[in-house]
Amino acid sequence: MTTLGQATTLLSAGIGAGVLNTVVGSGSLLPLTAMLGLGFGPVPAAIAVNVGLLPGGIAGAVGYRRYLPPDGRLLVTLTAAALVGAMLGAGALLVVPADAVSGAAPVCVVAASILVMVQPVLHRRPARGAGCGHAVPSPSATGASQPPRPAEPTLAQHSVAVTATALLAPPTVAAPPPPRRRRWLVPAVLAASAYGGSITAALGIVYAGALTAALGSAASLHTVNAIKITLCGVVSVAASMVFVVTDAVPWTPTLLIGAGTLVGGWLGAIAGQRLPPNALRGLLAATGLASASYFTL
Template sequence: MDALWMPALLAVAAFAAGVLNAIAGGGSFLTFPALVFAGVPPIVANATSALAVSPGYLGSTLGFKAELARLPARRLRNETLIAAIGGMAGALLLLVTPAHVFRGIVPWLLLFATALFVFGPWLAGRKPILDGKAHPMERWRPVGLMAVAIYGGYFNGGLGILLMALYTVTGERHLHTTNALKNLNSLVLSLLSVITFAVAGAIAWGPAILMMVAATAGGYAGAHWSKRLPIAWVRGVVIATGLVMSALFFWRG
């Protein structure tokens, strides 16, 4: 790709990713492929993409600070610790994955993330038991959180949907609390995975800084546009993007 076009491609992809993440999620469907098409090796592209979209998690977490303040401190400590360990473990798993193996599974990861986005509303809409008793699946929440955090550290696509689904099916009764925990754990595991990538030298810093700025601007714009754009239309764009990117990566082998 022409070097003159590369920064423009990455900036546009990151801006659009910030918009999508603010409205419906799915921004990594744009940032990761853009980096790969710009010539960044897939593992480095995945690490750089994770850093590029990470600022949005902080803003989202701060937006739910009241909901988090109402939760027991012990629960928050335990769950964020699990998310941190899982995020670091996923990042380390990515770093020891041979490049040719990761290239081979990328299309499947993109397809899996797209499927999560398609079925996300159904998964997140599962109703917990509301009879005042402990949910029978609640004891499995730490195990599920660790698995999701490892996935998120390894490949960020569909992370928010997985966390929403996990908390819903394990008995979290309030949507705002579910959203708050999703944002907090996304922030923590992404932070630890990005630190791991940075220490290992797996981040392309030039593209990362450019894309972080563009993604932040896109998130700001998306927060305003979200009140005007039909959510069904935006979801359709994200799903189509995920399918097209999956097809392209399958075609590239």
């Protein structure tokens, strides 16, 4: 029986998780810590958090959908990889000790945080042949004058526009990564999704690191965030199906967390789009490093 205090704790943790997961990632640490603090075991806690994150993931994905790349094939491929990986990870959680799965968490999160921070240096120049919605050819290469390169969305641009109406705005144009960078992106998403299907903590940071390294200048950081949120939602759907079919879901805490993440995901979509790219990048990396510290304590 869940008391009022326990319900409030789980609902609040869910709201915080929804906001953090949409903006940066690692929000799942809040309800996971709350569940463990209330006396739940690590496996039931991980299952409740994984399923409970689903409403927030959907709300965040809707809020960021206008930043998704128009390359449907890329998104379908990454979604398929996320589905397969998440189901494998969810199945592993039911048969493998949780400690064996979570041991790789700090390494993955630290590596991803570093990739997010060094992305501007790694991709200062667009890759040759990249079909890029943001990059334009130089005037000397075309012999004609070109329009200026569009700037990243700024705080001023979003301070009024990002409202409930803005969440339903039509998609903007973003670009796919160069083909040679896609080769390792799909395996990376598959592996990250397997981790997310079991111990979902900091999955957004891991996705963000892989996506920023692969997409580079072919997409803005908000586009990376949109893909990351979508893939996290896919992982929650796939893992939830496994846990529901196997009757492994502790429903009361899961529903409380889910209600919180639904509200938090919507709020996070508004807040995240107001952040300038450099601030968002710094927040991603800082949250990732803090998450890695949590796992090692």
